[in-house]
Amino acid sequence: MTDDSRTPLRRTPRSQPHRILVLALGGVSAIDLGVPVQVFGRGSNAVSPRDVVHPSGILPGGTWPYTVEVCGSVPGLVAGADGLSYSVDVGLEALESADTIVIPGAASVVDDEPAAAVVGALLSAFERGARIAAISTGTFVLARTGLLAGRRATTHWSTAKELARRYPSINVDENVLFIDEGSLLTSAGAASAIDLCLHLIRRDHGVGLSNQVARRLVAAAYRSAGQAQYVPRSVPDPLGEVFADTREWALQHLGESLTLTDLAANAGVSVRTFSRRFVDDTGYTPMQWVLRARVDLARELLENSDLGIEQIADQVGLGTGANLRMHFQRILSTSPNEYRHTFSG
Numbered sequence: 001m002t003d004d005s006r007t008p009l010r011r012t013p014r015s016q017p018h019r020i021l022v023l024a025l026g027g028v029s030a031i032d033l034g035v036p037v038q039v040f041g042r043g044s045n046a047v048s049p050r051d052v053v054h055p056s057g058i059l060p061g062g063t064w065p066y067t068v069e070v071c072g073s074v075p076g077l078v079a080g081a082d083g084l085s086y087s088v089d090v091g092l093e094a095l096e097s098a099d100t101i102v103i104p105g106a107a108s109v110v111d112d113e114p115a116a117a118v119v120g121a122l123l124s125a126f127e128r129g130a131r132i133a134a135i136s137t138g139t140f141v142l143a144r145t146g147l148l149a150g151r152r153a154t155t156h157w158s159t160a161k162e163l164a165r166r167y168p169s170i171n172v173d174e175n176v177l178f179i180d181e182g183s184l185l186t187s188a189g190a191a192s193a194i195d196l197c198l199h200l201i202r203r204d205h206g207v208g209l210s211n212q213v214a215r216r217l218v219a220a221a222y223r224s225a226g227q228a229q230y231v232p233r234s235v236p237d238p239l240g241e242v243f244a245d246t247r248e249w250a251l252q253h254l255g256e257s258l259t260l261t262d263l264a265a266n267a268g269v270s271v272r273t274f275s276r277r278f279v280d281d282t283g284y285t286p287m288q289w290v291l292r293a294r295v296d297l298a299r300e301l302l303e304n305s306d307l308g309i310e311q312i313a314d315q316v317g318l319g320t321g322a323n324l325r326m327h328f329q330r331i332l333s334t335s336p337n338e339y340r341h342t343f344s345g
Contacts, residue, residue, distance in 0.1 A: 018204065020068045021098035024088060025114065025141065027107030028080045031190050032135045033070070036102045039197035039213060040066040065205060069094060073118055081107045092121040098130050100200065105136030105189060110159055114141045123147070126183065133196060136189040143167045151181045156189030175333055194219050242281040243267050243274070247289075254294050255317045260286055294318055295331050302340040309336050 020040045024033055042064050070086065071094040072078045078086045095101055101122065122145050126132055134142040139155040140163060142148055149169040154160070160174030173179060178187035178196040180203075187196035194217065202210040246267040250258060263286050264274035278286045294316040301312045313324040321336075328336050 017063065017065055017067045018099045019097060020066055020100050020102060021094055022068065022070045022102045022104065023095070023118075023141075024070050024072050024078045024080070024086055024104065025106045025109060025118070026079055027109070028078060028086070029105045029107070029136065029190075030080060030082065030084055032104030032106075032138065032193055033080070033086070035135070035193040036104070036133075036197050037068050037070065039194065039201070039217065041068045065209075071095070073115060092117060095121045095125045095130070096128075098125060100131040100133060101125055103132065103134040103138035103141050104193075105138045105156065106141075107137075109140045110137050110162065114144050119145050129183075131183045131185070131200075133185040133187070133200065135187050135193045135196065139163060139186045140166075142184065142186065143170060147184055148181075148186075151184065152179050153181070153184075153186040154179050154188055155186065158189075242277055250290060251293055254290070254297055255315050258290055258317065263290075291327060292331060295327055298324060298328070298336065299332075299339065299343075302336055303343050312336070 020036065022033060022036050069090065070088050071090045071092065072086075072088040074091040075089055076087070078088055080086055103122075118141065122132060122142070126145070126147060132142060132147070134153075134155075136156045137159055139148075139153055140159070143153065143163065143166070148167070150171075152171045152173055153163070154173050154176050155163050157174050160172055163170065164172040174188075176188070177192040178185060178199060180199065185196060185200070187193055198210050198214055198219070201213055246263055249266050250263060260271055260275065263278075264271040267274050269277075275286060278284075278289070282289055284292070297316045298312050298318070301307055301315065305312075307315070309321040309324060313319060313321050316324070318324045318327065324336055328334060328339065332339065334342075
């Protein structure tokens with residue numbers, strides 16, 4: 001599952017369209033900005049009333065249940081990422097009447113604190129009853145409001161550790177595509193914005209409308225895996241040079257039966273000293289690190305070879321295909337076959 005929401009689906013038709021405001025801040029990502037506009041808007045991929053399977057997804061008279069508008073901190077030109085810029089007609093005052101506010105990721109929000117006016121406008125909207133959804137690094141803006149304290153949240157895997165460091169009161173989960181905490185939702189990067197937006201449509205109007213929108217977008221109606229499989233490596237980059245030679249030695253012997261005693265002997269220290277200093281350096285116990293290194297090697301073989309699952313499991317030191325499947329699911333939230341299908345050249 002990509003989220004553990006217990007929020008009931010709201011399928012009662014509204015008398016007026018649900019107003020979506022997309023907040024474009026400096027350095028906004030083009031894809032993060034474009035996805036909610038495309039999913040909730042009535043563009044070329046929008047669903048026509050006659051296509052809808054679930055009739056409660058359409059307002060009386062067959063009108064589309066959402067309106068979408070992009071706003072900025074102030075009206076005018078918003079400089080986006082990659083040399084793009086966007087002209088917006090409205091500023092933060094537009095949030096005062098929004099039903100849902102979407103905060104796309106932006107290059108500036110990780111390094112720079114959002115303006116006090118932005119934080120204040122979001123807090124006022126939330127207190128009024130608005131729903132707020134953050135995409136990718138947009139979670140940093142939502143975190144600055146304090147509303148995520150004590151809640152689960154996610155963001156793009158590359159910035160998840162920084163989010164957790166900066167906001168320790170947030171339970172950051174970097175292995176999911178999105179998290180639903182009722183009126184506060186967060187998603188991972190890029191394509192997971194589609195997952196989040198489709199989830200909101202499911203909540204509001206049921207699976208019929210959501211599935212039809214997904215078909216028009218040529219997107220999966222629901223992806224069960226998380227973003228862990230997209231992280232380049234399961235093992236962390238070393239924080240120092242402690243036992244670097246032993247780690248390198250272990251990587252060359254992953255197919256063998258490695259034990260904690262073997263690793264400590266290679267490092268020339270006691271098991272207790274090795275374990276303590278290894279955790280300090282990597283954040284993992286030695287055997288947790290070995291397991292993740294084996295999963296990484298299995299990923300390479302799945303991508304670049306035609307070896308069967310049992311053969312790969314044997315070569316990386318996991319013994320059986322059942323073991324490989326179990327650890328793949330636990331660490332990457334997917335199966336070896338699904339991973340190969342997605343990433344094999």
